[in-house]
Amino acid sequence: MHIDKLGEIKAVAFDIDGTLYRTWKLNIRIVFHFLRYNQFFLKYGLVRAKIRKIPLTGTFKEAQTQMMAEKLHCSPSEAELLLTKIVYAGLSSYFYKIKPYKGSVELIKELKEAGYKIALLSDFPPEQKGDVWGVKDLCDVVLGTEETGALKPSPIPFNVLAEKLGLPPEQILYVGNSHKYDVVGAKNAGMKAAWLVQPEKGILGKKSKLADITFWKYSQLKELLLGKK
Numbered sequence: 001m002h003i004d005k006l007g008e009i010k011a012v013a014f015d016i017d018g019t020l021y022r023t024w025k026l027n028i029r030i031v032f033h034f035l036r037y038n039q040f041f042l043k044y045g046l047v048r049a050k051i052r053k054i055p056l057t058g059t060f061k062e063a064q065t066q067m068m069a070e071k072l073h074c075s076p077s078e079a080e081l082l083l084t085k086i087v088y089a090g091l092s093s094y095f096y097k098i099k100p101y102k103g104s105v106e107l108i109k110e111l112k113e114a115g116y117k118i119a120l121l122s123d124f125p126p127e128q129k130g131d132v133w134g135v136k137d138l139c140d141v142v143l144g145t146e147e148t149g150a151l152k153p154s155p156i157p158f159n160v161l162a163e164k165l166g167l168p169p170e171q172i173l174y175v176g177n178s179h180k181y182d183v184v185g186a187k188n189a190g191m192k193a194a195w196l197v198q199p200e201k202g203i204l205g206k207k208s209k210l211a212d213i214t215f216w217k218y219s220q221l222k223e224l225l226l227g228k229k
Contacts, residue, residue, distance in 0.1 A: 006173065006192050006212055006213075007170060007171075007192070008170075008171055009116070009171060009172070009173050009192065009225075010116065010117060010167055010171045010172070011116060011117035011118070011119060011140070011165050011167055011171065011172045011173070012108075012111050012116050012117075012118060012119075012172075012173045012174075012175060012225070013118070013119035013120065013121055013141075013161060013165075013172055013173070013174045013175065013191075014104075014108070014118075014119070014120055014121075014135075014174075014175045014176070015120075015121060015122060015174075015175065015176035015177065015178070015182050016120060016122040016124070016126060016129060016132065017122060017123070017124060018176075018177040018178065018196075019101070019104075019175060019176050019177045019182070019196055020100050020101055020104050020105075020132065020133065020135070021095075021098050021099070021100050021101055021104075021133075022101060023177075025098045025099070026094060026095070026098060029094045029097075029098070030091065030094050033086075033090065033091070033094070037086050037090075040072070040082065040086055041086075043068065043071040043072060044068065044083075044086075044087065046071065047064060047067040047068055047071060048064075048151065050067065051063065051064060051067070051150075051151055052151050052152075052153070052154070052181075056149060056150070059149065060146045060147075060148075060149045060150070061080075061146070064083070064146075065079050065080045065083065066079075068082070068083060088125065088128060091128065092128045092129075092130075095128065095129045095130065096130065100133045101196075101218060102217070102218065103217065103218030103219055103222065104218050105133050105134060105135055106218075106222075107218050107221060107222045107225075107226075108135050108138060109138065110222065110226055111225065111226070112138045114226060116225075117140040117141075117165055117167070118135075118138050118139045118140055119139055119140060119141040119142070119143070119161055119164075119165055119172075120132065120135070120136070120139055120141070120142045120143065121143050121144075121145065121157060121158070121161050121174070122143075122144055122145065123144070123145050123146070123151050123152055123181070124144065124146075125144045125146065126142050126143070126144055127144075140165060141161060141164045141165050143157065143160065143161055143164065145157035147160075148160045151181075152178070152181035152182060152185040153180065153181045153182075153184040153185030153188065154185065155185060155188045155189040157185070158174070158185055158186055158188075158189030158191060159189050162189070162191070168190075169189050169190035169191045170190055170191065170192070172186075172191045172192065173191065173192040173193070173194055173212075173213075173225075174186035174191045174192070174193050174194070175193075175194040175196065175221070176193070176194075176195065176196065177195070177196040177197075179195055179208060179210070179211070182195070183195050183208060183210055183211045184210065187210055187211075192212045192213075193210070193211045193212055193213070194211060194212065194213035194214075194215060194221060195208045195211035195213065195214045195215070196215060196216065197214060197215070197216050198216065199216050199217065201216065202214075202215065202216020202217070203216070
């Protein structure tokens with residue numbers, strides 16, 4: 001696909017987890033942390049899945065904390081402490097030695113130099129990843145979906161992102177590895193979507209009927225957006 005077929009694109013936004021780095025690189029580092037708190041993570045996953053499906057009462061933090069308290073049979077204050085200890089602060093140290101996807105940081109730098117607005121939108125607080133391999137300082141908008149009161153694939157965080165970028169959704173290309181959350185969410189909000197698939201799937205020709213672009217290495221996206229490999 002040629003860039004012209006996408007229409008006018010003025011901003012490129014990226015998911016972080018699984019999109020700017022390979023998920024397995026984190027998974028192998030947190031295996032003992034996960035095993036230590038496996039029951040907590042199981043309940044946390046159930047709560048996050050529920051949040052994706054229902055409208056929340058109150059703030060995101062309050063709703064998530066209350067749901068976790070019910071799952072853990074503890075007070076909301078205890079649940080909040082555990083969320084910080086195990087998930088938010090607890091996982092942050094594991095990102096520092098993870099290397100980003102080959103070509104991802106370089107592409108973002110070149111897109112910025114070419115005049116595109118750059119953004120990050122993640123279901124987890126972006127600050128959990130520090131400077132996001134130097135990308136954070138290049139961004140016009142850095143946003144965690146929790147700040148918007150809804151997780152992907154709700155169109156709410158995507159709409160907030162577009163508002164903060166000062167652009168109509170159709171002028172934003174969203175890049176993510178999750179078809180269910182990134183591609184569906186972006187398209188429902190009126191954005192263009194680029195789906196990053198695993199190399200083995202890309203080599204076999206895996207495509208999406210919904211995403212505007214399916215790619216498996218960043219050199220492909222670079223060639224499409226900037227006309228060079």
